[in-house]
Amino acid sequence: SQTIHQWPATLVQPVGSPLSLECTVEGTSNPNLYWYRQAAGRGLQLLFYSVGIGQISSEVPQNLSASRPQDRQFILSSKKLLLSDSGFYLCAWSSGALAKNIQYFGAGTRLSVL
Amino acid sequence: GQQVMQIPQYQHVQEGEDFTTYCNSSTTLSNIQWYKQRPGGHPVFLIQLVKSGEVKKQKRLTFQFGEAKKNSSLHITATQTTDVGTYFCAGRAAGNKLTFGGGTRVLVKP
Numbered sequence: 195s196q197t198i199h200q201w202p203a204t205l206v207q208p209v210g211s212p213l214s215l216e217c218t219v220e221g222t223s224n225p226n227l228y229w230y231r232q233a234a235g236r237g238l239q240l241l242f243y244s245v246g247i248g249q250i251s252s253e254v255p256q257n258l259s260a261s262r263p264q265d266r267q268f269i270l271s272s273k274k275l276l277l278s279d280s281g282f283y284l285c286a287w288s289s290g291a292l293a294k295n296i297q298y299f300g301a302g303t304r305l306s307v308l
Numbered sequence: 309g310q311q312v313m314q315i316p317q318y319q320h321v322q323e324g325e326d327f328t329t330y331c332n333s334s335t336t337l338s339n340i341q342w343y344k345q346r347p348g349g350h351p352v353f354l355i356q357l358v359k360s361g362e363v364k365k366q367k368r369l370t371f372q373f374g375e376a377k378k379n380s381s382l383h384i385t386a387t388q389t390t391d392v393g394t395y396f397c398a399g400r401a402a403g404n405k406l407t408f409g410g411g412t413r414v415l416v417k418p
Contacts (some may be wrong), residue, residue: 237410238351238396284350296341297398297406299350 196221200285200300207307213258213272215303220239220266225287228297229260229267232282244268280307310335312399320418321387322417329412331380331397338402340373340380346393346413354395382412389416 197220207213219225229241240253242260252262258274261269268285282304286297311334321327331340339358343351355364357373357380366372368391370383380397394411401407 235413238408240405240408243405296353296356297343297351298353302350 195289196298198285198287198298198300199228200283200303202303203301204304207275207305209277209307210274213270213275213279213305215270215283215285215305216267217268217270217285217300221296222266222287222289224265225289227262228286228288229268229270230286230299232284232302234281238284241246242270260293275307280305310399310401310407312397312407312409314395314397314412316412317410320412320417321384321414323387323389325340326383326385327387327414328381328383329395330412331382331399331409332364333399333407335378335401336366337377337399339400340377341398341400341406342371342382343396343398343408344393345396348402349393351381351396363404384414387414387416389418392416 199218212259227244230238231241231247242252244262245248247262247265258272282302284302285300288295288297313332315330319327339356341356342354344354344372345351354401355371360377368385372381394413396411398406398408398410
């Protein structure tokens with residue numbers, strides 16, 4: 195069966211520090227991968243998605259970036275965190291064409307930028 | 309771009325009562341999905357609707373896709389404390405990515 199792992203679960207970082215969040219998927223190949231951010235009590239904002247290694251689409255201009263160095267690995271990064279980067283970051287995967295399928299979410303990372 | 313709106317944003321329900329949450333899209337959808345996020349958890353897929361006018365049931369939950377495929381609803385009967393959480397709809401226009409609504413946060417009063 196397929197599983198998705200995200201780490202760390204929680205993170206407290208000072209303003210201006212770098213960020214690296216990692217997400218890996220097991221049990222499937224060539225998944226579509228997504229990074230979402232959720233502010234407290236709010237909806238899901240799609241940040242990035244990827245349909246293959248090295249292929250990244252950005253949905254919202256920001257100081258974050260994403261990379262997909264391996265088929266089942268998706269990394270969210272920042273060189274300098276802002277206060278507004280605080281939130282709940284969720285990685286998700288889906289299989290097949292973007293047009294049809296279900297997204298499976300990881301447990302998420304709660305980021306607090308102080 | 310495609311927008312998906314959900315109402316209400318918050319729903320306070322007395323345990324045992326019924327309620328409905330609504331999802332409206334600015335564009336015609338090829339399908340719509342519903343997810344539930346428990347407090348402190350991550351969204352979990354509930355169901356997908358594809359056909360115009362489709363109705364699906366999961367125990368006390370009834371999901372409906374509108375005839376014009378631009379809206380959907382989730383109706384919960386006899387609400388229980390286990391129903392607490394945020395319910396998201398997510399709509400997909402043909403060939404496009406999934407767009408999530410803002411969610412309906414459900415609080416149950418025992």
